[in-house]
Amino acid sequence: MTLTLPIGVLYSTSGTYQRISNHARNGALRAVEDINRQAEGIRLEVHEFDPRGELDAYHQGVESLLQRGLRHIVGTTTSASRKDIVPDLERAAALLWYASPYEGFECSENVVYLGGSPNQNLVPLLGYVLREHGKRGVLVGSNYVWGWESNRIARELIGAAAGEIVAERYFHFGDADFTSVTEQILQSDTDFVLNNLVGESSYFFLKQLNTACARAGRRLPVLSCNFTECELPAIPHLNHLRLLSSGPWFDVAGNAFSASQRVGGVEGTFSSCYTCAYTAVTMLARACQAIGNDDPDAVLAWLQNQPQATPLGTLSLQPHNNHLTLPNCIAEARDGRFDIVHRQPAALEADPYLTRTPLAQFHELAAPLAAPNLRVVK
Template identity: 35%
Template sequence: METNSQQPAKPLPADSGWRVGVLFSRTGVTAATESEHFFGTVLAIEEINAAGGVDGRLLDPVVYDPKSDPDEYRRLASRMLQEDEVTVIFGCSTSSSRKAVLPVIERYNALLWYCSIYEGFEYSPNVIYTGAVPNQNSMQLAAYLLRNHGRRFFLVGADYIYPRESNRIMRDMVEQHGGEIVEEVYLPSDAEPAALQEVVEQIRAVEPDVVFSTLIGRGARAFYKLYREHGIDPARIPIASLTMTEGETRMIGPELCGNHIISASYVNTLKLPGNQRFLKSWRARFGEQPASMWSEMAYNQVHLFALALARTRSLDTAKLVDAVYEVEFDSPEGLLKIDRANNHAILTPRIAVCRPDGAFDIVWEGRHPVKPDPYLTSYGFAEFWLDGEPV
């Protein structure tokens, strides 16, 4: 499947393939994680087509590279819907890109499948959200860090909606439960090394118990490198994140990432039959490039879509949304379903610590899948339990 950023696709006969859009960046600030979204999407489409497609018709992807630019996302989403006869799009990674395309998606009554974790506080009948929201990752991470690493938190993030909202939620949870935010700093998404170095020096000076990072892309990877170069020991002051996964630890240098922490529903060391099947297919297609939650959730949502499409035999948005509530996928992270109440995925939270080889060991896992609560209606830890004990 090749990226086509020049010519719109020609209309297909009605009995031809199921045309779908794929809108992930292969270049720009978020190219690394969005390429993983892209590869997971590719693998799922190829698997479905190799099995004969859906109702005898193959998935026919229209693919563009929005280059990590929200304006380009909006333009290309409009192009897909207006010129390419696409009504279903797998795409977007950052909240800024999702917010950019959402008015277009709703205007044309199309369906966006969004596989990234995000800050919550959104619902659209035209979006299926398959990534975690704060009650499925941030709450668990805050509880784990307060219990195991201390109460003094340093927050650093990129300057856009997802980091600011994630840090607001983290601050509220930490302060409600006796912790302290010693500093909160924001940098441009593609921050310069000098700015990153200044933050690392601040961390050395104030010596927090933990750093919660919502930096993204190249800036995040540079931050992790500078952290070790400046002599900060992650065993003593770890960086905790919702986003730094196996693909980027390899790019940073696995030996620099040991003891850092992630809260995610998937890491590729999971001992589940669905994950073993996924990793076998992944390695056969992509070799030694590691799978991560970015690729895994993108893979999952295409399979969920195909199961819904097999029921509807139609790309009608309302019919697909109704059908997706009725299907479930034995995914690499466990049985995956979409909550009818809010179009978000029901997921099992997990916390893992990075090894010196860049893989992650799970140190805590929820006892059961957690229903999504994107609006945090049960805010705080009142009903959150860790290892059977209330926090």
């Protein structure tokens, strides 16, 4: 007997962050295709709603999906859209499978977090950059919770390393003029920029900063925890920036999952947006097939009791916070793709409230260099 599992897909196909959202949507829908073609005893039935990048429409979308009796929804890209629908999910005892990185300081029993919290992306990134590139940073972000919280954490980590925040600026979604902040960056002795802008604003900022750096004859590191392969076509030829991104997965040469997707007929490059959404659907389907139904509590209990084989490696869903353990890589954009420059030795357990994350590496950076021992020779 085949179990038919209805799932909701809630991603925007248009709007200011459509590149990210569409890549995640493609990953989720491709997982559905693969499962329906390969798996025995289960078939996924997709119910989709497109909010088109409008925050109010996410509430309408989740209500529409829940009214059809759905208990599992894969989707949303921004933290604003996720937070907007959590009360609806809690009332309906349904699960959101959230495959995007986020700013932490949240733990809902009705959300499965698969994209990474700050200790899984931002902390390793800043630890690497403060060691390798210097301690004077400019923080730029979209004017909502992702930008605010990510930059707040960055302030604390840079401060722990005795670094300096040269400037901190926020912009609305869709803003396109970054002249004032690019001038401020170049007029100061800035070692790096942390870019927490989202979507089109990020592309405008990077292009304008690259132009400004070209005029000044500088090449500046720009860091991100939410910039992936799907956005590189929007910013070609940024020869005066070093784009460093931190995440759980990159489409590097020889990657087995990417190869399998291309053999299956999917063209182009992939991203952690795609891969994490693909992972969400496959984990959900595997759990439902094992228990014979889609009861959210039973699904979570099954997943939390055994490690899961995923395109990102064998990972575990943490029972105390519904976050997935994740690997971390830091990669630099080169010639239209990312190359990994640093890799954490093991997958990181999520610590969304940063209560167990050691900060010794940052305090060590703050320690003054030991004075040399002088020996008087007579």
